Amino acid sequence: MPKRFITIKDIARELKISVATVSRALRNTYDVSQETREKVLSTAARLNYRPNASALGLVQRQTHNIGVIIPSITNYYFSTVITGIQECAIKQGYNIILYITNDLPEIEKKLLHEISLSNLDGILVCLSSQSGSFSHFQKIIDDLPCVFFDRVPDSLEGSKIVQDDYNGAMMAVEHLIACGYQRIAHITGPENLLLTRKRLNGYLDALEKHNLRASYEQVRFSGFSQKEGENDTISLFKDLDQTPDAIFAVNDRKGVGAIISLRNMGIAVGKEVGVIGFTNDPISEIISPRLSTIAEPAYEIGKMSCEILLGHIKKPETKPQEIILSGDLVKRESTMKGIEVTDCRKFL
Amino acid sequence: MPKRFITIKDIARELKISVATVSRALRNTYDVSQETREKVLSTAARLNYRPNASALGLVQRQTHNIGVIIPSITNYYFSTVITGIQECAIKQGYNIILYITNDLPEIEKKLLHEISLSNLDGILVCLSSQSGSFSHFQKIIDDLPCVFFDRVPDSLEGSKIVQDDYNGAMMAVEHLIACGYQRIAHITGPENLLLTRKRLNGYLDALEKHNLRASYEQVRFSGFSQKEGENDTISLFKDLDQTPDAIFAVNDRKGVGAIISLRNMGIAVGKEVGVIGFTNDPISEIISPRLSTIAEPAYEIGKMSCEILLGHIKKPETKPQEIILSGDLVKRESTMKGIEVTDCRKFL
DNA sequence: GTGAAAGCGCTAACAC
DNA sequence: GTGTTAGCGCTTTCAC
Numbered sequence: 184m185p186k187r188f189i190t191i192k193d194i195a196r197e198l199k200i201s202v203a204t205v206s207r208a209l210r211n212t213y214d215v216s217q218e219t220r221e222k223v224l225s226t227a228a229r230l231n232y233r234p235n236a237s238a239l240g241l242v243q244r245q246t247h248n249i250g251v252i253i254p255s256i257t258n259y260y261f262s263t264v265i266t267g268i269q270e271c272a273i274k275q276g277y278n279i280i281l282y283i284t285n286d287l288p289e290i291e292k293k294l295l296h297e298i299s300l301s302n303l304d305g306i307l308v309c310l311s312s313q314s315g316s317f318s319h320f321q322k323i324i325d326d327l328p329c330v331f332f333d334r335v336p337d338s339l340e341g342s343k344i345v346q347d348d349y350n351g352a353m354m355a356v357e358h359l360i361a362c363g364y365q366r367i368a369h370i371t372g373p374e375n376l377l378l379t380r381k382r383l384n385g386y387l388d389a390l391e392k393h394n395l396r397a398s399y400e401q402v403r404f405s406g407f408s409q410k411e412g413e414n415d416t417i418s419l420f421k422d423l424d425q426t427p428d429a430i431f432a433v434n435d436r437k438g439v440g441a442i443i444s445l446r447n448m449g450i451a452v453g454k455e456v457g458v459i460g461f462t463n464d465p466i467s468e469i470i471s472p473r474l475s476t477i478a479e480p481a482y483e484i485g486k487m488s489c490e491i492l493l494g495h496i497k498k499p500e501t502k503p504q505e506i507i508l509s510g511d512l513v514k515r516e517s518t519m520k521g522i523e524v525t526d527c528r529k530f531l
Numbered sequence: 532m533p534k535r536f537i538t539i540k541d542i543a544r545e546l547k548i549s550v551a552t553v554s555r556a557l558r559n560t561y562d563v564s565q566e567t568r569e570k571v572l573s574t575a576a577r578l579n580y581r582p583n584a585s586a587l588g589l590v591q592r593q594t595h596n597i598g599v600i601i602p603s604i605t606n607y608y609f610s611t612v613i614t615g616i617q618e619c620a621i622k623q624g625y626n627i628i629l630y631i632t633n634d635l636p637e638i639e640k641k642l643l644h645e646i647s648l649s650n651l652d653g654i655l656v657c658l659s660s661q662s663g664s665f666s667h668f669q670k671i672i673d674d675l676p677c678v679f680f681d682r683v684p685d686s687l688e689g690s691k692i693v694q695d696d697y698n699g700a701m702m703a704v705e706h707l708i709a710c711g712y713q714r715i716a717h718i719t720g721p722e723n724l725l726l727t728r729k730r731l732n733g734y735l736d737a738l739e740k741h742n743l744r745a746s747y748e749q750v751r752f753s754g755f756s757q758k759e760g761e762n763d764t765i766s767l768f769k770d771l772d773q774t775p776d777a778i779f780a781v782n783d784r785k786g787v788g789a790i791i792s793l794r795n796m797g798i799a800v801g802k803e804v805g806v807i808g809f810t811n812d813p814i815s816e817i818i819s820p821r822l823s824t825i826a827e828p829a830y831e832i833g834k835m836s837c838e839i840l841l842g843h844i845k846k847p848e849t850k851p852q853e854i855i856l857s858g859d860l861v862k863r864e865s866t867m868k869g870i871e872v873t874d875c876r877k878f879l
Numbered sequence: 880g881t882g883a884a885a886g887c888g889c890t891a892a893c894a895c
Numbered sequence: 896g897t898g899t900t901a902g903c904g905c906t907t908t909c910a911c
Contacts, residue, residue: 186675187592188648188674191904192905201881201883202904202905202906203881203883203906204880206905206906206907207906207907214880214881215880216880219880219881231670233648234649234905235904236588236649236650237586237587237589237649237650237903237904238585238589238903238904238905238906239904240887241585241586241589241886242904242906243905244534244535245534246584246585246650256604256610256613256614257607258610259605262604262606265604265629266604269630269631270631273630278647279629280596280628281613281627281628281629282621283614283617283618294621299581299626300536301581301582301583301584302585302594302596302626322579326536409813466814466817469818536888539889540889549897550889550898551889551891551897551898552896552897554888554889555890558890563897567896567897585887585889586887586889586903587889587890589887589905590888590902590903591890592903
């Protein structure tokens with residue numbers, strides 16, 4: 184182990200003063216003479232002194248590291264959230280340590296067990312899809328400030344930051360209705376996730392509000408991937424006597440999957456069957472036709488989560504907060520019933 | 532600072548033995564009796580003891596944290612590389628600390644200055660686009676094992692992991708040529724990046740090899756974004772007397788940009804003008820027509836980089852290695868000259 | 880205003 | 896096989 188950095192001892196020796204004085208001078212404590220302080224500061228700069236993180240961690244019981252547990256980072260939403268977290272953290276002098284669960288509860292559990300909590304001042308969590316119980320989180324919460332974002336538990340205490348899933352879904356479905364679609368199906372994520380249920384409720388309530396048929400028959404639960412969006416769509420068209428004339432997808436990737444399946448079936452997306460997603464993934468601008476969606480404040484979610492966590496870390500007595508950030512409807516061609524698709528070029 | 536975890540002292544007190552013995556038992560050192568060890572292990576388990584990371588870091592001079600400096604994570608390539616890094620790291624008991632530069636050399640420099648190196652056992656770096664000089668890295672390299680990936684410096688020593696940029700570009704352009712395209716332009720990244728120059732050389736050499744016109748006139752340097760791909764394409768068609776009949780883009784995002792601009796110009800992508808990218812971003816399957824590309828081993832690059840770094844950490848005398856991973860040609864419709872586009876549905 | 884010393888949690892060298 | 900001690904780099908009483 185060759186790592187050896189300059190320490191306050193080196194500075195003290197060079198200046199023939201005690202380490203205590205060096206320490207005080209460095210931290211600008213008042214009871215140190217102007218002269219000494221300047222000497223210390225200048226030699227520290229000259230020697231390129233940096234405080235040792237482990238020593239600080241040991242004595243102050245805080246490491247300035249925060250953990251982030253997340254199912255995946257290879258999609259627009261999560262990577263943007265992380266970017267928000269990281270930017271906020273660094274600004275306040277904190278590092279983020281990244282843990283990816285691959286959306287697998289076993290890995291999540293294993294991780295939680297193995298993570299060195301003493302290396303962390305707090306933790307940011309987005310649950311994996313199938314997290315059945317949350318007992319493994321309870322232990323952590325007891326030890327460490329913990330903030331949940333996006334996929335949050337309903338049964339645990341703690342701060343929670345989410346987008347407005349219910350109203351977002353409501354907006355999406357009302358937009359479909361406003362466009363003239365009537366038989367609106369929903370392809371969504373795992374039933375046990377709170378996020379899924381909230382969007383589902385928004386969907387169902389919007390239908391009821393407008394006196395349209397709201398039934399579980401036209402809902403498909405599965406995962407969050409494009410492929411699953413494709414399959415759900417196929418299943419919808421195979422199983423239903425009256426095929427839907429619109430699909431509300433729980434996210435844009437599934438929305439893209441829906442468009443692809445519809446295209447494969449020879450159905451004109453928009454004109455014949457409308458599709459709307461959720462996220463505003465850049466991909467929704469690329470797909471043909473372009474996908475209408477509910478834009479989520481991903482970056483904000485990350486930033487806000489980090490700020491709240493840092494608040495808990497700095498003031499442990501802070502009460503848990505639940506924050507809901509609203510999204511925006513983005514209208515594109517996938518929900519335009521009116522336009523004629525005679526000239527295919529338009530969509531190429 | 533409320534954090535207080537169980538320590539070996541607690542175990543020692545409970546068992547009325549010394550902390551040294553506890554430490555030895557925990558680490559399974561040989562000179563401890565079976566009986567004592569079992570007692571220690573069981574109380575450690577019962578008390579849910581976890582070694583204190585800071586204390587370990589202090590005494591062993593290693594933190595089991597590795598830093599990752601990367602321009603961005605909100606795209607397929609980088610997020611996949613990170614996933615590979617994280618998976619490899621966790622498997623070997625290391626945490627990754629993420630630093631995002633936003634591709635800004637000022638932030639990169641600032642970061643390098645502020646990062647607590649004593650908190651890191653090593654560092655993985657992907658340069659920002661405009662890193663002019665690398666002097667700020669030199670200091671780090673002297674202190675800490677450092678491995679570069681993807682965007683590597685040519686003037687610094689150290690292990691470097693990259694895809695085969697030169698041959699990938701060569702393959703891409705030869706594919707275009709094989710498809711019958713003749714006037715092949717190139718839209719690429721910042722000229723000062725090694726990666727850009729390698730792909731450029733592959734491009735130029737392929738043209739020369741096949742006796743086609745190779746000139747800087749048909750090359751556009753800019754950034755890596757889709758928007759810049761759009762602009763480069765427009766510029767190409769505006770400036771050139773003889774407009775290109777194919778475009779080789781430095782990455783898929785720019786390739787997508789090229790397709791979008793071509794479509795806007797009313798040009799049939801594939802049939803009239805071929806486009807090929809680099810990466811195999813999932814987006815290349817979504818765009819219409821689907822984008823041919825060179826698939827990069829992103830996950831492998833991450834995994835390999837992490838492995839090499841861990842090698843350096845564990846065996847500091849290890850010589851720097853330069854590893855080149857090859858990519859694969861993926862043929863799609865954006866380079867199909869032959870097919871008739873009468874039925875647009877095919878592409879929708 | 881400054882130094883000496885203890886202590887954070889742990890390992891390792893040295894006794895016995 | 897186990898205990899004692901010193902020390903990793905730093906902060907923080909407590910003296911003076």
